[in-house]
Amino acid sequence: MTHTDCVFVRGLEFEGNHGYTAAERRGTRRFRVDLTIEVPLAAAAASDKIGDTVDYWKISDIVISLGTKSTYKLIEALAGSIARKIQELYPHAGVIIQLEKLAPPCPGVPAACGVRLVLPPP
Numbered sequence: 001m002t003h004t005d006c007v008f009v010r011g012l013e014f015e016g017n018h019g020y021t022a023a024e025r026r027g028t029r030r031f032r033v034d035l036t037i038e039v040p041l042a043a044a045a046a047s048d049k050i051g052d053t054v055d056y057w058k059i060s061d062i063v064i065s066l067g068t069k070s071t072y073k074l075i076e077a078l079a080g081s082i083a084r085k086i087q088e089l090y091p092h093a094g095v096i097i098q099l100e101k102l103a104p105p106c107p108g109v110p111a112a113c114g115v116r117l118v119l120p121p122p
Helices: 022-026 042-047 056-069 075-089
Strands: 006-016 029-038 094-102 112-119
Touching (some): 006 056, 029 056, 029 075, 056 075, 075 094
Antiparallel strands (some): 006 029, 029 094, 094 112
16 A cells, blocks of 8 residues: 655635536635645655645635636636646645535535546646
8 A cells, every 4th residue: 555645625615606607607606625735745744844845825825716716617627727736836746636516506406516636746
């Protein structure tokens, strides 16, 4: 079994104008994001320096910025944009993102629908 170090952010929420139909994009909906950033952490564990790890404040800022200041029809596209932006900041990181649309307009009234996207290190 391979163990991978990671930094994670769980339950990050924002309101955004994302949805396939124009009607969905006109109003805001709530979204929730869970992120796992796979990076070696031995250097940070030894140094106690933020430059040796992933700054989860910066990661959270990326999610909120893209989630609230842009519009996507597909949450797959939004998740991909977030993951690629994180990899621009941390080029050797693998990114796992789970993006949920809370209370989507679907039959059966699901609590959430979403995607999980895995981007290995480039």
